[in-house]
Amino acid sequence: MKFSGFKVIKEALTGHKGWTPLWRDPEPQSDYDIVIVGGGGHGLATAFYLAKSFGQARIAVLEKGWLGSGNIGRNTTIIRSNYLLPGNEPFYEFSMKLWENLEQETNFNSMVSQRGIINLIHTDAQRDAYRRRGNAMRFAGADSVLLSREELREKVPFLNYDNARFPIKGGLMQPRAGTARHDGVAWGYARGADMRGVDIIQNCEVTGFKIERGKVLGVETSRGFIGAKKVGVAVAGSSSRVMSMAGMRLPIESHVLQAFVSEGLKPTIPGVITFGAGHFYISQSDKGGLVFGGDIDGYNSYAQRGNLPVIEDVLEGGMALMPMIGRARLLRGWGGVMDMSMDGSPIIDRTDIEGLYFNGGWCYGGFKATPASGYAFAHLLATDRPHDTAKAYRLDRFAKGYVIDERGAGAQPNLH
């Protein structure tokens, strides 16, 4: 079934009887060429590009819950490519370019909206740092604009300019950044992969790996053994747990990150805004809810729920930035488990076990990476060579000292 304006009109006039499920619900086969563990954004995008761009067949995605139940359906939906370091910026810009064509490629409305992101500047030193970042972005082919205080005030007049604890001095803007409907991204990739023959198997938890003489032969699952020539693991917050079943210890810790949504309000916030003197980021959904978040909870956990002190901390950040937010009612909040790496950057690499590949360490920036991560992981699985933009994301960089520490926080996963 193809989606189009014509199809919507036809269904409206004929009682909506022609819609079909977005993907099949197949029984697992005894073996596949490639098995992807994890039906989040990254696993589904990998399967989609494997089938579409690399001509691979006989692929399965195994998901222990339902599609969208993990971080892909829990994030604050921000997409951007405003990175500084050469290991990161070309990769995230590649992702931005894939976002720009995603809906045409998957024939699905994932509500990609390039409404822009503004990182606020509160000190002269921060302006210098953001100017440098803006230049690095431009060198990698991305877009960036340094806004003066007056230019900023024209765009977002509702911030606290006149009596703020942390005076606002301007902003770094990426006009092409924005938001996308998070679970719609999972559904679009799932549908696109399914249309190309990928088996998406939900309620199928991987419980072990069959490894003989250093080579992976398949996975044990809650629905029986499934053989595979290659296995790609993309399980985000469950990375350490799943890879430990293959005898691997990762440079990754799991932490909870929370997100919040207010009651629906009239359109107020035109794009994404990040506070530069605390950790707070906010945008407004098309339904009207303010969508915002802040820091991770700061201790290791695999629970998909957060603690109260961090809620208070996030709301304090919001109040400092735009006091009017205190008038809005908080409607919902939830938590997701983040795969925090030691340098704050991800890993897309082969492992020492032949046929076993790993994708993880996304910290809390993996949503924007979904298209490039899927493409680069598919490239690696199909060709056994890293994609050009993901060459720096090696697993051995921690042992060799080639870390990609965007925040300069050192080997402290809870600080990245």
Ligand SMILES: Cc1cc2nc3c(=O)[nH]c(=O)nc-3n(C[C@H](O)[C@H](O)[C@H](O)COP(=O)(O)OP(=O)(O)OC[C@H]3O[C@@H](n4cnc5c(N)ncnc54)[C@H](O)[C@@H]3O)c2cc1C
């Ligand atoms: C509150 C919050 C806000 C965020 N905000 C942003 C943002 O604004 N911008 C941004 O870029 N990023 C953001 N992120 C990060 C982003 O959501 C994640 O980095 C990204 O979604 C992780 O990749 P994924 O989609 O594949 O993960 P997931 O959706 O978590 O997919 C992993 C899947 O693996 C499955 N799985 C686990 N173990 C097994 C097993 N044994 N067998 C089978 N399946 C298994 C899980 O059920 C899950 O569905 C945010 C995250 C959270 C929680």
